[in-house]
Structure formats: C-alpha cells, structure tokens
Amino acid sequence: MDDLDPGILLKALSFAAHKHRDHRRKDPEHSPYINHLIDVVEVLWRVGGVRDQRALIAAVLHDSIEDTHTSPDEIRALFGQEVLDLVLEVTDDKSLPKVLRKQLQVEHAAQKSLLAKQIKLADKICNVRDVLQNPPADWSAERCQDYLGWARQVVAGLRGANPALEAEFDRLYSA
Numbered sequence: 586m587d588d589l590d591p592g593i594l595l596k597a598l599s600f601a602a603h604k605h606r607d608h609r610r611k612d613p614e615h616s617p618y619i620n621h622l623i624d625v626v627e628v629l630w631r632v633g634g635v636r637d638q639r640a641l642i643a644a645v646l647h648d649s650i651e652d653t654h655t656s657p658d659e660i661r662a663l664f665g666q667e668v669l670d671l672v673l674e675v676t677d678d679k680s681l682p683k684v685l686r687k688q689l690q691v692e693h694a695a696q697k698s699l700l701a702k703q704i705k706l707a708d709k710i711c712n713v714r715d716v717l718q719n720p721p722a723d724w725s726a727e728r729c730q731d732y733l734g735w736a737r738q739v740v741a742g743l744r745g746a747n748p749a750l751e752a753e754f755d756r757l758y759s760a
Contacts, residue, residue, distance in 0.1 A: 694742025
C-alpha cells in the first residue's frame with residue numbers, strides 16, 4: 586500500500602488523542618500520552634522508512650484497545666480490517682498478569698507479521714529512549730535496567746524486519 590492519505594492518518598491521530606485524552610506518560614513531567622503515539626509513528630517514518638499507511642495508522646492506534654475503552658469494532662469501522670488486524674497483533678491481553686504479558690511478548694515476537702514487527706520495534710525504540718533519557722520518577726536504576734534487558738529480548742525476536750529500526754534500537758541500547 587503505497588498511496589498515503591494524510592487525512593486518514595490525521596483521523597487516526599485525532600481518534601487516539603480523544604481516546605487517550607486523560608492518559609499521561611510515566612515520565613516526571615507526566616507528558617500527554619498522545620506524544621508517545623506520535624513518536625512511534627515518527628520513528629517508523631523517519632528511521633524505518635515505513636510508508637505503509639496501514640502500519641502508520643496501526644502505530645497511532647497500537648495502545649487503543651489495550652489502554653482505553655476502544656473496541657475492535659470501532660477500529661474496524663473507522664480504519665478497516667487490515668489496520669485492526671495489525672492493532673490486535675501488537676495488543677497485549679490486559680486480563681493476564683503483567684509478568685505473563687511480558688513473557689508472551691518475548692515468546693511471540695518472532696511470529697508477528699512484518700508490519701507488526703516494525704510497529705513493535707518503533708514502540709520499543711521510543712520506550713527505551715524514554716527510560717534512558719527521562720525515566721519514570723519512581724523507577725530505580727535496577728528497574729530501568731530490567732526494562733532495557735526485557736526490551737532487548739523482545740527485539741531479538743523482531744530482528745530481520747527492518748535493519749534501520751534494529752540499528753537505532755542497538756544504538757540506544759548500547760548508549
């Protein structure tokens with residue numbers, strides 16, 4: 586899918602901004618959550634060279650089902666089945682304990698589609714950058730290190746999807 590429609594991407598950004606309007610990041614400034622979603626799309630575009638509209642839209646929506654009261658039907662109706670499939674592919678099951686969800690991300694990373702792997706890579710890049718540059722105020726150095734180690738395990742299963750994104754993750758991780 587090479588024809589990009591900026592209108593549909595703006596629609597996704599507006600949708601996500603509304604759904605996450607009361608959410609804040611864990612950084613000391615409690616920045617608006619939409620900033621994270623914009624960062625993920627920007628990394629996909631600028632670093633990864635991703636131009637697939639479905640991936641860009643799904644990146645904006647990647648936390649909508651997991652973290653808001655968004656239903657799969659809403660995403661399907663507004664953005665189509667292919668976008669919904671990608672969103673579902675990168676969505677954790679919040680009914681499971683956090684430790685299990687994190688383990689499943691590691692175990693399932695290699696089985697994801699190419700586009701889902703790229704979205705996950707961009708998401709991990711943004712999260713690792715945040716943990717390194719502006720970690721949550723209540724996170725100890727050990728918790729930050731644990732997160733980085735876990736993110737590296739997830740990314741190991743995503744390798745082969747986008748060399749530029751992988752190189753950016755590696756650059757951040759080794760910093």
